[in-house]
Amino acid sequence: MVGLFWIDAESVHLGTPSATTVSDVLLTPESLRVVGPEPGEWLWSDVTAIEVVGAPVRSTGVRWAGRAASVAAAALDVWVPGSPDEMTVAVSSGGDRVETTVLSGAAGAYSRREVDLSRALLARFVDGTSSPAVLSDWWTSADPGALRSRGREAVLEEWLAAQ
Secondary structure, three states: OEOOEEEOOOOEEEOEOOOOOOOEEEEOOOEEEEEOOOOEEEEHHHEEEEEEEOOOEOOHHHHHHHHHHHHHHHHOOOOOOOOOOEEEEEEEEOOEEEEEEEEOOOOOOEOHHHHHHHHHHHHHHHHOOOOOHHHHHHHHHOOOOOOOHHHHHHHHHHHHHOO
């Protein structure tokens, strides 16, 4: 997971892949595709805007406090994992606007910068100055492991700098 994106060997998701009835939003170099209860597909040349609303954002201090509380609760055997937060993805195309729900990939929350950089990258996909191929190419060439928020922000900055 880097920013609002979940990347694996087969695909790039906006949000985390869903095993439930919640939709998946898949990003390919050619199109944006919604899979789920109300499927749809749009070529990038037809997309005029993408908005992501409801991404959980917390400051570094609040994220660390939440992690510490989770560790303490787990140690006391009173921890119950919560469900991922839901985010709304709105795709605008040709005067139409379609909204779908996806799950957040953040364990707890994203940093504000991570969300802002992700939104900037989505805007680049829409205006044609970047492509989701940058994310898949990174996945195949990098050995990402688990990145902390600063590492994820650095990767997002790298993608934004790529032309």
